[in-house]
Amino acid sequence: MTDIIHAFRAAKGSQKVTFETLNMQSICPCCGMAGVNTSVEEQKFCMVCAPAYGVDEPDVDTVSVIIWLPHLDQGLLSRLLCSAYAARFVSSPVCTPEVVMASRSYDILAELEALRSEAKRRIGTDCVSVLRKLIPNIPQLSLFQRGIHLSGLRILPLGSWFDIHAEDFRKLIAARN
Numbered sequence: 001m002t003d004i005i006h007a008f009r010a011a012k013g014s015q016k017v018t019f020e021t022l023n024m025q026s027i028c029p030c031c032g033m034a035g036v037n038t039s040v041e042e043q044k045f046c047m048v049c050a051p052a053y054g055v056d057e058p059d060v061d062t063v064s065v066i067i068w069l070p071h072l073d074q075g076l077l078s079r080l081l082c083s084a085y086a087a088r089f090v091s092s093p094v095c096t097p098e099v100v101m102a103s104r105s106y107d108i109l110a111e112l113e114a115l116r117s118e119a120k121r122r123i124g125t126d127c128v129s130v131l132r133k134l135i136p137n138i139p140q141l142s143l144f145q146r147g148i149h150l151s152g153l154r155i156l157p158l159g160s161w162f163d164i165h166a167e168d169f170r171k172l173i174a175a176r177n
């Protein structure tokens with residue numbers, strides 16, 4: 001289950017994120033990185049990928065948006081996000097290479113968020129909750145044609161997700177380093 005459309009078509013209310021103890025022996029099926037600390041409908045994920053599948057979270061539109069990013073799949077996007085948000089923890093009065101990287105990570109995150117306007121142009125919304133309501137009503141046949149229409153849709157977890165779960169994220173990146 002690493003197809004975000006599957007999450008949008010799942011039984012209503014089933015796609016919620018549960019946080020669990022970090023397990024570094026398991027590989028996240030979405031990003032392929034070691035370390036899982038959440039589950040969605042019994043499928044284990046790392047918490048960077050979890051928002052892409054937790055489309056029934058009550059605050060889903062606060063913690064994630066839909067973007068159009070056909071060149072990267074959801075897993076590669078998660079790897080990029082993991083690095084960018086990890087870089088945000090770097091702070092130093094001296095301009096070290098790490099501080100420069102942290103500064104660039106803000107630029108990358110801003111550019112990714114700007115891609116929500118392209119999603120809105122293509123499908124009429126950048127809200128996860130709206131797509132969650134619409135997709136179960138789209139005939140299966142139309143979804144087969146999603147290679148053209150939906151293949152570039154990705155879920156972008158926002159800074160608020162990493163702020164709310166900052167402690168779990170710090171533990172994850174510390175264990176991955």
Ligand SMILES: [Zn+2]
Nearest residue numbers: 028031046049
């Ligand atoms: Zn992951």
